[in-house]
Amino acid sequence: MANDEINFTDFIASSIHDMKNSLNIQVSSLETIALECRDRGDHETFEKLGLMIYEANRMNANLIQLLSLYKFGQSTYPMDIAEHVVLDVIEEAMLQNKTLMDFKGLQVSVDCDPDCSWYLDRDLVTGILVNALNNAYKYTDKKIRVVAQVVNHMLELRVEDDGRGYPPNMLYDGAVTAPKGVNFSSGSTGLGFHFASRAAAMHKSGQGQGTLTIENGGRFGGGCFVVRLP
Amino acid sequence: MAMTLQQAKVLVIDDFQGMRTMLRNIARDMGVAQADTAGNGREAIQQLRQGNYDVVICDYNLGPGPNGQQVLEEARHDRLIGVSTIWIMVTAEKTSDMVMGAAEVKPDDYVLKPINHAMLESRLTKLIARKNSLHGIETAIKARDYAAAIAQCDEQLKAQPAAPQELLRVKSDLLLTTGAYAAAKAVFEAVLATRNVPWARTGLGKVLFYNREFGAAKAVFQQVLADNRMYMEASDWLVKTLEAQGEFEQAQEVLLDAVKLSPNSSARQKTLGDVAYRNGALDVAQSAFEKTIKITEHSARKNPAVFAGLAKVFSDKNEPEGALKVLDQSRKTFKDNAEAALQIALAESVVYKGMGQADKAQAALAGAEEAMKAMGGKVHHETQLEMAKSLFKLGEKDRASQMLQDIVKNNHENADISRQVQAIFESQGLGEEGQVLIQKSRDEVVGINNQGVTLAKTGDFEGGIKLLRQALEQMPNSETVMMNLCGLLLGSMNRSGKDGALAEEARALLERVRELNPDNKKRQDYVTALERIVSN
Numbered sequence: 001m002a003n004d005e006i007n008f009t010d011f012i013a014s015s016i017h018d019m020k021n022s023l024n025i026q027v028s029s030l031e032t033i034a035l036e037c038r039d040r041g042d043h044e045t046f047e048k049l050g051l052m053i054y055e056a057n058r059m060n061a062n063l064i065q066l067l068s069l070y071k072f073g074q075s076t077y078p079m080d081i082a083e084h085v086v087l088d089v090i091e092e093a094m095l096q097n098k099t100l101m102d103f104k105g106l107q108v109s110v111d112c113d114p115d116c117s118w119y120l121d122r123d124l125v126t127g128i129l130v131n132a133l134n135n136a137y138k139y140t141d142k143k144i145r146v147v148a149q150v151v152n153h154m155l156e157l158r159v160e161d162d163g164r165g166y167p168p169n170m171l172y173d174g175a176v177t178a179p180k181g182v183n184f185s186s187g188s189t190g191l192g193f194h195f196a197s198r199a200a201a202m203h204k205s206g207q208g209q210g211t212l213t214i215e216n217g218g219r220f221g222g223g224c225f226v227v228r229l230p
Numbered sequence: 231m232a233m234t235l236q237q238a239k240v241l242v243i244d245d246f247q248g249m250r251t252m253l254r255n256i257a258r259d260m261g262v263a264q265a266d267t268a269g270n271g272r273e274a275i276q277q278l279r280q281g282n283y284d285v286v287i288c289d290y291n292l293g294p295g296p297n298g299q300q301v302l303e304e305a306r307h308d309r310l311i312g313v314s315t316i317w318i319m320v321t322a323e324k325t326s327d328m329v330m331g332a333a334e335v336k337p338d339d340y341v342l343k344p345i346n347h348a349m350l351e352s353r354l355t356k357l358i359a360r361k362n363s364l365h366g367i368e369t370a371i372k373a374r375d376y377a378a379a380i381a382q383c384d385e386q387l388k389a390q391p392a393a394p395q396e397l398l399r400v401k402s403d404l405l406l407t408t409g410a411y412a413a414a415k416a417v418f419e420a421v422l423a424t425r426n427v428p429w430a431r432t433g434l435g436k437v438l439f440y441n442r443e444f445g446a447a448k449a450v451f452q453q454v455l456a457d458n459r460m461y462m463e464a465s466d467w468l469v470k471t472l473e474a475q476g477e478f479e480q481a482q483e484v485l486l487d488a489v490k491l492s493p494n495s496s497a498r499q500k501t502l503g504d505v506a507y508r509n510g511a512l513d514v515a516q517s518a519f520e521k522t523i524k525i526t527e528h529s530a531r532k533n534p535a536v537f538a539g540l541a542k543v544f545s546d547k548n549e550p551e552g553a554l555k556v557l558d559q560s561r562k563t564f565k566d567n568a569e570a571a572l573q574i575a576l577a578e579s580v581v582y583k584g585m586g587q588a589d590k591a592q593a594a595l596a597g598a599e600e601a602m603k604a605m606g607g608k609v610h611h612e613t614q615l616e617m618a619k620s621l622f623k624l625g626e627k628d629r630a631s632q633m634l635q636d637i638v639k640n641n642h643e644n645a646d647i648s649r650q651v652q653a654i655f656e657s658q659g660l661g662e663e664g665q666v667l668i669q670k671s672r673d674e675v676v677g678i679n680n681q682g683v684t685l686a687k688t689g690d691f692e693g694g695i696k697l698l699r700q701a702l703e704q705m706p707n708s709e710t711v712m713m714n715l716c717g718l719l720l721g722s723m724n725r726s727g728k729d730g731a732l733a734e735e736a737r738a739l740l741e742r743v744r745e746l747n748p749d750n751k752k753r754q755d756y757v758t759a760l761e762r763i764v765s766n
Contacts (some may be wrong), residue, residue: 010379014291016322016323017291017322017323018343020343021246021248021249021322021343021740023344024248024249024252024343024344025248025252026346027344027346028252028256028346031346057344058342060344064323064342075459076459076460076491077324077460078324078325078460079460081322081427081428082395082427083394083395083396088356091352092349092353095346095348095349095352096344096349098346098348099346117394119425123324123342138468158341205425205426205698212475
């Protein structure tokens with residue numbers, strides 16, 4: 001049966017490749033059109049396009065997350081732990097969402113020592129942050145803050161917003177370890193959290209294992225998405 | 231020379247029209263000097279041949295024909311791109327083949343889709359900065375001036391408060407290359423003291439391997455694999471270690487696991503084919519060789535030895551037609567390739583022998599011997615070993631034995647080759663006789679070398695040089711004889727002043743050693759000494 005599974009992975013991978021090409025071109029074209037709209041003062045269309053880009057980005061993030069989760073399950077995800085400048089990783093995640101943040105006029109601030117470097121899988125951590133920023137984008141009012149600091153020998157990455165925060169039923173013990181089930185009314189499958197939690201846990205070292213927690217508070221009193229990596 | 235993004239000539243390679251246009255537009259928006267596109271691998275190679283590109287943005291998946299990795303390999307192999315060229319591989323998902331050292335040639339970076347302007351520009355800017363800072367080291371490595379490369383690493387490491395891992399990795403690789411195992415070990419241990427990273431752990435295993443502590447090396451590589459199943463470099467080294475221990479069945483198991491996880495490395499598939507053939511697992515060997523041929527179909531890594539290996543598998547399976555067909559295919563694939571012609575002829579002789587056609591077998595063998603003579607001393611020892619095997623199969627015991635002794639003489643310090651020679655003798659039921667012959671051949675070379683060096687020590691450089699020149703005629707491939715002769719030539723000039731003819735002879739020897747073994751540790755010292763003598 002192993003053969004069928006490998007072929008299935010190939011099949012998923014090539015389909016995803018195809019879908020991502022389409023999405024990539026779609027987003028790129030939408031961005032170009034949107035900028036044209038803004039330049040000629042058509043703010044209504046500009047904002048509508050912003051929503052479309054947001055959804056297309058979400059779709060893309062979901063594709064990556066599904067494929068990664070599949071590979072975690074098969075133990076075939078090629079973990080590539082290397083030393084990276086943390087600020088570079090944060091900036092890259094922000095660049096992926098930059099147009100989006102600009103559309104909504106959100107202020108995203110970063111608080112990270114430029115000399116801070118850490119051992120991590122760049123693609124996974126970028127994926128976690130993009131996911132967190134996408135989430136914050138949806139719930140925030142005006143401000144988002146990304147903080148990176150070393151606390152108790154762990155790298156702590158926080159994405160804080162100034163929205164209403166997470167509903168109490170999501171916060172029963174803080175640690176996010178499994179999807180809370182599919183909620184069809186809100187359209188949330190918990191995929192993003194599940195991915196982020198598994199991706200954090202893929203980071204292991206003698207000192208421990210990565211975790212994801214969600215809480216309310218932070219500097220802006222909104223939702224806080226916190227990843228700790230050993 | 232430092233480069234900026236605005237000066238860069240960029241080539242975009244993507245089979246998908248929409249992506250191609252998008253990437254080119256992004257490049258143009260960045261303000262690069264020039265942005266060209268190619269729609270498939272072949273077109274890309276054409277473009278690379280014509281233009282001097284600073285940056286290549288290449289999709290991994292290029293539809294039918296070569297993929298991005300194969301285009302990169304061919305470009306590096308044919309020197310269409312230099313060390314300063316930045317190659318970015320674009321991919322929809324991360325795979326182990328791209329990340330985990332499955333590929334022998336790697337891009338400078340890979341980016342996951344989706345790609346946008348801001349992200350690509352930020353990556354490129356960082357890559358250019360990195361390239362500029364590593365430029366001196368890479369140039370020294372390319373010139374095989376390892377001492378200078380290590381010195382530059384140290385200089386850069388001193389200038390930075392937190393040693394960047396990349397630099398440590400480059401430095402440790404260089405230390406292993408030059409045989410400075412203790413120093414390499416110190417680097418690995420320092421890294422491991424702060425963090426358990428697989429490359430440093432694997433590095434410790436390599437040090438153990440080079441120190442011939444195979445048992446301990448094996449344990450280290452197995453541990454790395456237990457922690458990171460996808461870390462293919464550890465798997466490749468585990469195989470090497472098991473081979474060194476003579477554990478071929480185990481090596482085959484490890485390889486089978488590895489190709490399941492990462493099936494697209496041609497080198498690994500070929501090793502599996504060789505090991506399986508050796509173990510008599512003909513079906514496994516056949517499948518591995520066939521996959522190797524398929525993977526390298528569009529690549530610069532095509533290897534005639536793989537075709538010859540597959541032909542022998544068919545021959546052993548009693549399917550001579552299949553074998554001859556493969557050899558025919560090889561002949562078409564490798565036109566005007568002397569080494570390939572030799573290997574084809576050798577394999578043919580074995581196949582015909584198996585078919586009971588002694589005449590044709592003899593004729594093929596005669597052709598092989600002629601080809602070998604025509605190539606001078608430049609026949610790879612693997613091919614020579616194959617030749618000896620064929621001679622045995624054709625009943626030419628004396629000539630086979632002579633050939634094996636020559637191989638040992640030419641490589642008397644290489645334990646691995648001696649072991650292979652011994653294995654061939656054993657397969658003929660000549661184990662004891664072989665052992666004696668190997669020892670005798672080794673002693674002979676060592677004796678001549680010692681005699682030459684002793685003569686030189688007593689001041690008789692001329693006598694020593696004469697002796698070693700004679701020895702070299704009998705052992706045209708012996709690195710040791712060449713280096714010793716070179717040492718005497720240098721010594722003689724040091725004493726009696728420079729001499730055009732001697733300098734030329736020394737230079738030719740050093741060039742020959744470089745061809746045979748670019749990593750010879752003493753060579754660089756001799757090159758420097760020769761330069762000093764000549765410039766005096």
